[in-house]
Amino acid sequence: MQIHVVRRGQTLFGIAQAFNTTAQAITVANEIPDPNRLVVGQALVIPIVGRYHWVQPGESLYSIGRRYNISPSELARVNRISLTTILPIGFRLYIPPRPKPTIEVNAYLEPRERITPAQRQEVRRVGRYLTYLAPFSFRANRDGSLTPPPLDDIPNIARSLGITNMLVVTNQEAGQFSKELAHILFTNESISNRFLSNIINTANRLGFRDIHFDFEFIDPNDREAYNQFLRRAQSRLKPAGFLLSTALAPKTSAAQIGAWYTAHDYRAHGQIVDFSVPMTYEWGYTYSTPQAVSPIGPVRQVIQYALTEMPAKKIMLGQNLYGYDWRAPFRYGGEAARALSPQQAIELAKRENVAIQYDTRAQAPFFKYVDDQGREHEVWFEDARSIQAKFDLIKQLGLRGISYWKLGLSFPQNWLLLEDNFNITKR
Numbered sequence: 001m002q003i004h005v006v007r008r009g010q011t012l013f014g015i016a017q018a019f020n021t022t023a024q025a026i027t028v029a030n031e032i033p034d035p036n037r038l039v040v041g042q043a044l045v046i047p048i049v050g051r052y053h054w055v056q057p058g059e060s061l062y063s064i065g066r067r068y069n070i071s072p073s074e075l076a077r078v079n080r081i082s083l084t085t086i087l088p089i090g091f092r093l094y095i096p097p098r099p100k101p102t103i104e105v106n107a108y109l110e111p112r113e114r115i116t117p118a119q120r121q122e123v124r125r126v127g128r129y130l131t132y133l134a135p136f137s138f139r140a141n142r143d144g145s146l147t148p149p150p151l152d153d154i155p156n157i158a159r160s161l162g163i164t165n166m167l168v169v170t171n172q173e174a175g176q177f178s179k180e181l182a183h184i185l186f187t188n189e190s191i192s193n194r195f196l197s198n199i200i201n202t203a204n205r206l207g208f209r210d211i212h213f214d215f216e217f218i219d220p221n222d223r224e225a226y227n228q229f230l231r232r233a234q235s236r237l238k239p240a241g242f243l244l245s246t247a248l249a250p251k252t253s254a255a256q257i258g259a260w261y262t263a264h265d266y267r268a269h270g271q272i273v274d275f276s277v278p279m280t281y282e283w284g285y286t287y288s289t290p291q292a293v294s295p296i297g298p299v300r301q302v303i304q305y306a307l308t309e310m311p312a313k314k315i316m317l318g319q320n321l322y323g324y325d326w327r328a329p330f331r332y333g334g335e336a337a338r339a340l341s342p343q344q345a346i347e348l349a350k351r352e353n354v355a356i357q358y359d360t361r362a363q364a365p366f367f368k369y370v371d372d373q374g375r376e377h378e379v380w381f382e383d384a385r386s387i388q389a390k391f392d393l394i395k396q397l398g399l400r401g402i403s404y405w406k407l408g409l410s411f412p413q414n415w416l417l418l419e420d421n422f423n424i425t426k427r
Contacts, residue, residue: 293380
């Protein structure tokens with residue numbers, strides 16, 4: 001599998017010839033609506049086994065071998081050339097695929113009033129890539145009961161695909177995270193015990209095997225109360241055969257404070273739960289100034305801190321499957337940006353006839369355009385290059401896997417590259 005960035009004047013036919021494949025194969029893999037109209041700067045995944053490398057000035061079999069972690073002799077053998085061959089500039093070398101690490105993959109699903117046909121179809125379409133499926137969410141109530149999301153036949157579909165159902169529990173009331181609700185669940189012993197019993201009964205009845213607490217906006221004074229609650233949960237859930245996991249705010253140090261951060265104790269979670277999901281996205285968000293949603297530098301900082309508090313095999317990298325379209329004037333906390341999928345972003349750039357640019361520091365694509373009313377817009381989203389940067393980070397740091405927010409946003413390149421980079425385990 002290889003990533004190619006469309007240059008001005010290129011056609012799909014010409015790109016296919018360069019990679020010894022067909023325009024049809026590239027069209028299908030990238031779900032290109034109009035193969036005759038590519039966007040300059042658009043990242044395409046080329047569906048081939050392995051990849052090609054075109055020799056640059058000063059390169060040799062030895063330097064190219066180091067880059068791709070393959071011996072010069074093997075590189076020469078695969079390409080049927082002598083080890084002493086002087087490589088001409090522009091010479092095409094085939095790089096065979098390398099062994100793949102095994103990871104776990106989670107994806108959240110957010111049904112609103114009901115499960116839609118599109119959501120069912122999406123679960124079936126990407127189910128082979130998933131270890132877990134996490135319908136969002138079972139809302140905790142102040143009496144210790146649970147209000148489930150619409151589920152219909154989704155748990156059964158997931159099980160038929162070998163996916164472990166994840167029961168996501170939140171402290172949401174009226175669509176907002178509630179610190180008062182969290183405090184009751186943590187500190188009122190009878191309600192807390194009833195709450196855990198209801199979780200276990202619900203999970204057994206519906207066939208969920210992982211219990212995932214996404215408790216946010218917790219009172220900073222309840223940091224240790226949350227830790228103690230997780231210990232009680234662990235003592236109840238583990239003997240009953242459940243996994244226990246949590247979502248964590250994207251912290252970069254133990255000293256980081258704030259309504260979303262203080263009560264999330266990375267070290268305690270690392271000791272108590274089976275795995276955690278640092279939510280490494282939303283640097284760019286609906287009310288921010290235009291910027292990458294998950295820039296690689298800050299993402300790396302969060303994970304590097306997490307590694308000081310818990311083992312790599314307890315960390316699932318949080319990853320967005322969306323971007324935003326911001327409208328000028330860009331004011332912090334101003335007009336809400338419009339969320340859009342990577343495929344929608346590419347189609348928008350095509351419609352506005354603008355090239356897609358790439359920020360190498362953030363490892364994220366973006367573009368600007370002016371709408372029909374003369375208003376400036378700036379769009380940041382994910383593409384094959386940006387997601388490959390996250391996959392490289394997972395491999396480099398030996399993480400447990402990746403957790404996507406959320407299914408239903410079209411990003412075909414992600415799933416192709418996910419399968420190309422990793423073996424995905426089922427539980």
